[in-house]
Amino acid sequence: MDAHIEDIARCEGQTVTLKGWLHNRRSSGKIHFLTLRDGTGFIQAVMSKQTVGEEAFTRADHLGQETSVVVQGVVRADTRAPGGYEIDVTSLEVVGESHDYPITPKEHGVDYLMDRRHLWIRTPRQHAILRVRHEIIDAVRDFFNGRGFILADTPIFTPAACEGTTTLFPVQYFEDTTAYLTQSGQLYNEANAMALGRVYCFGPTFRAEKSKTRRHLTEFWMVEPEMAYATLDDVMELGEALIVAIVERVLERRRTELETLERDVSRLEAVKAPFPRMSYDEAVEILKKEGLPFEWGGDFGGTDETVLSQRFDRPLLVHRFPSAIKAFYMKPDPARPELALGVDFLAPEGYGEVIGGGERLADLDLLLQRIKEHDLPQEAFEWYLDLRRYGTVPHAGFGMGIERTVAWICGLEHIRETVPYPRMLYRLYP
Template sequence: MSTTRSTIAELSGHAGEEVELLAWVRNFRSSGKIAFLILRDGTSLPDGTPEVQAVVSRGDVDEESWEAANAAHYEASVRVRGQVRADARAPGGYELSVRELRVLGPSADYPIQPKEHGPEFLHDHRHLWLRHPRQVAILRIRDEVEKAIRDFFYDRHFTLIDTPILTGSIGEEAGELFETEYFDLGTAYLAQTGQLYVEAAAAALGNVYCFGPTFRAEKSKTRRHLTEFWMVEPEMAWTDSEGNMAVQEAFVAFIVGRVLERGRAELDVLERDVSKLEAVTPPFDRMSYTETVEYLRGKGSAITWGEDLGGEDQTLLTEDRPKPVFVYDFPKEAKAFYMKENPEDPRTVKCDDLYAPEGFGEVIGGSQREDDFDRLLARIREEGLPEEAYGWYLDLRRYGTFPHSGFGLGLERTVGWMCGVPHIREVIPFPRTINRLTP
């Protein structure tokens, strides 16, 4: 007699039939002559419940099955054969009446319990913590956000450009880069941005983007920082700062819309207040840096013109707004060398930051790039950057220079915002922080 193999997702199509389920034990309860195993296999019942209850009755199973049910441990892997039944008492509406239960992989002393744990303990056990329903939901949302990012740009005919991770030249400022020896060529750096390379590609293909891991050796210890994180960086030829912000707005709205459309069950598991995401519709607010300083000082901030926005300033700026807000045209001193000087106010550069609501902070930094050879060279010298390392970058202004703009969106900050998770180390499968390199 053959038994049909089924996943939890497929169970509802087998009501009344006997099936075989391969799964892990998420929880268990036993009551003398009846035992309940809560099983998970990475799929979900029709209502989104990511687990199913297997009911083991003493009289219906062989001795080995009964002993296995009563000696269950968290996260043991099991094979269950039994009849699928719709039952209102079961979470998700379906359950399995077990005929035979076999433990495939025992799990004595599984370290994680269904209770609160501290962050250090959980990250020490990240390889096991990933099995938790909440972590599964977060990783699914992350997948949806990544898919949305690729779809958005593919549909708009942007070409994906894979930029190098090992690099000799540098992106913004030296000093906070990871270094490694590179044969006879001296020091190589792990890329902290792909921007300079997508600028080169934009002159070949028009609209392009890169999407991959980037590395920062900053000794930041906050809930918004990782040493390895993922960033998507579009670069658009013949586009100015205004056009840049228009794309950013459409892009963020697209991601939010996709998560709301395809991630409902996961947002439910995470108990995310979806009305907060539904409010994120264009147009977003826009304020110049100068207006923002006045606004913040009116709300009690001590910020003075010329300083970048601090964490508290970001909170003051976004706390009363249901939507993200753009701040544009920052002082030159507060920003990177490659940003285009503002012709209407040379103290500032044509750039923008986008701040997410609910305290999630900066998710995008973008700018129009300096396309004038002499001005760019002057800026490189002003910043004391190694001129020779930027030879090829200057070539882009020497041969057919063109106005162009781009931005970087931090994947983890965006996923954290979508999920309502304040610590971004929880939204990447294996986080790298200043004092964590394993697992």
């Protein structure tokens, strides 16, 4: 009977077939300890000379790390085993040999591992992270699908800057046109919301910024919901519910992986609604009290975000920023027009902004004025302006960075481990 390691507990006492790879091998003369992996988990297989015979035992003497093998054996509960179970091997078949595997059980440097990322992802830690990433993405989809949101993806090739602020990657589009890789689905999402009510897009986005920090990738995944007839308050509630749903889901289904990552799950268990909320004004007061050299009107730096978020055990919502530091499409606060109805979600433990969003500018004249102020080419935004010409409504939405969310939930030092093949400044291989 074929079996997978992740549900080996259900096979206790039975003879099973595992198809996988040899992760590591130890031997003490008449007994081999083979750590196997099959993509679903890791388990130790015990091969004794007595059981399999001299010939088969000797053949297993020189199996290299990552040799692909099909192993038959009996599942046995064992308190000494990390997962609680072991396999007593009855037969072993080599599918593909492996010699001089580059990633040995000892430590390696980041550069070395990054050059071998295609092999690095086989290790227990990376395996656990990618499985948590999958669970987070699955939770995100279930969350929106279960609330009546329609997945309406936005283009990756775009004709011009969405926001005109950050740097874009140009690509040649046939003979004589330059296209740009999207940095946000935001504007198209608004059009989709006017067509479908509540929508979300979920895809890769690209930023050609020469950022060199543990929080940045040049290619990252973002989920962006957008709702017609919605306000800033709706966005804050939706984002809060989304994060709660993600954390609950990972705690429920990926305990084993969090354990592998040595994540302090009590920090995740504390993430429950309601999240603390404060205005930008209040945040500035706190930063000043903490003695940071921060002036009203500026944007938060990494240190500022960390100081603010470390005061709470769950994500912090900071809302109503100065319009000057926010995108042109943000709606001004009617009570104080110098403020924008935007919100940032700052993850706890210093992980920074995971969600950014707010209420959009629905008024045609004001939007035209903002486009002029930001020195943007109006003709490129005519389609976007149409959304205000033909039945404009209050609407709001946000973007959540998947990799930062994964980094936070897994408790990682660096965002580069949150995606199979990270793209960064100076990192395009493999």
